[in-house]
Amino acid sequence: MDETIYSRRKFIKTLSIGVGSLLLLPRCTFSKASDWRFFTNEEGALVDAIVEQIIPTDEWPGAKYAMVTNFIDKQLVGPYTRHQEIYRNSLSAIQIACKKAFSKKFEELAWDEQTDFLVSLEKNEIATKVLDKSVANGNPIRDADKAIIENWLKSNFFSLIRNHTMQGFYGSPRHGGNYKFVSYRMIGLDPYPIMGQNRYKASSNGQ
């Protein structure tokens, strides 16, 4: 106990937490339900597709490469806990809508179909569109699904995920996105500015 002082109680507490949790480790390896913190694997795939639409790959990598989904997932169990509900429900609403309107998952749609879908979502028109289409298809939606679409398939979710995508892509990698500072390199901004301090100049002036 040279520099660090541990009280006996603290020591025992740490030890028992440590031993206890270490024993759980092997089980943990086999029972991984999701690769994400908040998202299910299905949601993760959907978010990957949406964020890639918001910042697509061109000559520079897009949002998926930049691990934007990881950024959002990480914030949803941190500062964005308050957005969990809207994410869970809106993501589910998107898949229900895609199933009803296209009989496919969102991420299985063609690129332009995905874009159109999100454009309508941004304009807050998608819910009506999907409901009309399903009626036209003679494939009316169950009341429960209809309620989810009406309540959660709204432009405010699009604004939210749009902003979060921008944050994940253009913010600091420490928050889980902007993998290898890809956005900074794209813009031509030094991730770590090269700058010394001016003290040599200052001291030679005698100031």
Place this chain on the structure above:
Amino acid sequence: MANKHVNAIVVGSGAGGGVVAKELSVAGMSVVLFERGGWAKYDDHDQDELFSQRTTVLGNAYGPDNIRYKRVRMWSEGEKTIVLPNEGGYGNNAACVGSGTVSYGAMAWRFMPEDFKMKSTYGHVEGTTLEDWPISYEDLEPCYEKAEWEIGVAGDDSLNPFAPPRKKPQPMPPFEHNKEAQLLEVTAKRLGWHPFPIPMLRNSIPYGGRPQCYRIRGCVGFACPVNAKCGTHNTVIPVAIATGNCELRTHCVVSEINVDDSGKITGVTYFDEKNKKQTQTADIVVVAGSATETARLLLNSKSSFFPTGIGNENDWVGRNLQDHAYCGANGIFDHDIYDDKGPGASIAISDFNHHNPGIVGGGVICNEFNALPYLFTGIRPPGAARWGAEHKKFQRENYKRIGRAQGPYQELPTFDGRVDVDNTVKDFWGIPVCRLSGKASIKDADGTAFMADKAEKWLLEAGAIQTWKTGVVTGERPVGGGQHQAGTCRMGNDPKTSVCDKYGRVHSTPNVFVADGSLHVTNGGFNPALTIMALGYWVGGYIAGEWLKGNRFK
């Protein structure tokens, strides 16, 4: 154990409070300086755009935090929203020693003589509470000088013919312009305007035992990694502490000003760092918690002697909440004008601050602080893609090619725009929170349109290939209350239409003072930090002077 009685309590260690604490303790008075936050450390929050005081999406770097604080915002009649400190409508000022002066952009403006005489200059404006200050520029001039020399300002007013008269130059030479400002300087001269370097509370040379600024990319919204930004936390507060007369109590939230059975103000009640309720008695209480929090504390101090809160006999506490109507223009150039030198803002023109035909007041126009990449995702011409391949391409091609010129238009105060308290919503300590409500003046439309027009002209003359205006007021809008918040405890000679007298003393008490932006009668066409510091010297100097003469403010 009860706290020892002291001569003075100062609530809030920002631009105003820090200065007052220093003035009083240097004069030999015993002082307790309360701060709701702790010391801001650059190590805890460095150049992380998403977690700063400017872009607060993941939280306010230096507080207040989302867990313990909230406010109520009335966006329109009957539409009540709870807002968290990192959300737009909250109007946060950093909760740390030095408050906003730790992370501000550090512009160091003196208001112009006209700014103290708005009503005399422009007459009564319908629907506003435009008024003259009870003090003039000449009264405050020595305090500006003290603020500039004790806290540290780099600038040179000689290039600005509209600058108010001064007895002594600023203590440090101005900063060298960045690329954008160099371009705008030539252009402004061509237009017959008078460009000059923005005076800054930053060290352009080593000053006050601290090094010179090394021009880091992100300055506004962040603490300084080399301690070259001058705030109250690294200047006057250490001086106050070094006298041995000033005790700084961090992580202490003052909830109420105490009144005894005879109606005498005796001190304050506060929650200490362990959230334990405590009392501190003093001869004098100086409130300097920012325009929103100062008003809240006065309004929350209800007693049989002050049934509607201290100083609120005529329902003026919390009224006239003002901000600035930021407006200007952005322009895209066909060549790089960004050179990655901080803080970005460098050049100003003061040609359109007053005496503009048909306009009440005006404002300074400056080139903007650097927009970091996330902030830049919102800077787009009208109609441009907000996402997708086109948005990304714009970001890549134009990040270094956008010039921005903006200024704080002097918002006209309204009686409606106000802070009061919502007794149904309480913060972590059970104290009723601020409620911000009312509309800003519709008259700001002309002024903002005028200024944005000038800014656009400047950018076009500089060679911008596409420009667009920003911040022009077009209709009714809720009152501001951002970092430039001011006006809620207006100073004046008539107790019926003001809260404090010309020395910041609350009219209806002998020993409660206000020393922050709340005192502003009008908010000038400038960033207000230096004026708040000057008012700190004005109020603090008055109290200290009287105290030394034997006045005990009973």
Place this chain on the structure above:
Amino acid sequence: MAMENKKSRKSNFVTVSIIILVGIILLFSSFYTYWNAAPAEQTCASCHEISLRVTSLSHSAHREVSCKECHGTALSNGLHSLKEKSMMIVEHLRGKNADEVRMNEEQYLTVMENCRRCHTSEFSNWKSGGHSATYTDIFLDEKHNSVEQLNYDCLRCHGMFYENSIDELVDNRTTKGPWNLTDKKKATQATITCSVCHSIHTDGDIKQTPDYANPAEIFYDRNSKVPEVSFYVRAEKTHVPVNLLSKPKITHEGEEIMVSDDPLMRNCVQCHAPNSFHISATSDDRTPRGVHEGLSCMACHEPHSNDARNSCIKCHPAISNCNLDVTTMNTTYADADSPNNIHWVSCIDCHTDGSKKSVFEKNKPVLR
């Protein structure tokens, strides 16, 4: 009776305690044995948060090095490690993701000792050079401290692994002094250890010395052959490989000078940097211009000792065309008045055009 009861209760308590204790010891030691014997995939890397880092190590030149050599096992690195690892699991089970494994400063110092075991010459070179400066050397330098206040940014290049803030390192942050290290143990500790410039979690490749016969390889075309060179960015608490660091743009009298493409040099420039205006020779910039423009730092400096003596003769004949002995010339940067400051000596310094005094006249070289 009551007495006996109390007694037996007491002995019961002792027995139960002993059984629990033995149980814990048994569990713990069996786990410890398992932990040490099993491959990383089944222990450390089974925690998916760090699988990326484990993968990168398993492909690197240091793939033979096991996790515990640097990170310590639960016990060998004391309570800190035990607490750190168990808290990661607790956080994980709570549904919160623990961040990547960060080592503390003590561990980085241990790592240095590990590096030393194999890389003995590099270690002794480092020891002989300026980068082995201790906390006392850097932070209690009176000359510096009386001119300039210590600030947060110092730790960007000195004492990067220091875990607290600068306020807690030196007890007095004024230019008046006296200054003391609050933690006396730090006095003799190194501030710039191996891990500042090296990370072993990288795709491996074997180090090669530049081909001095090929000018391009030591000038502008030089490519990194040592991918484990990466700069420790204190703010991000992570290593950034040199190829992701920016190549500096540096100007001299308004003109941009050619800077070597050598990624290794980007590491040097992170700290030996010009001012924010990127003007040559400002602040601590030493980017070569003049006759040596385009040269990488590594062309002359030994990377660990930073020694550049005897590097001239790699390219120049010992006795130059002007009859100068390059092995004894004063080429130092440290002496601002050195006529031959290798970093920015230019043709005109010797071959004067008449408008300017030649250094030959100013400072007569010793001719043989």
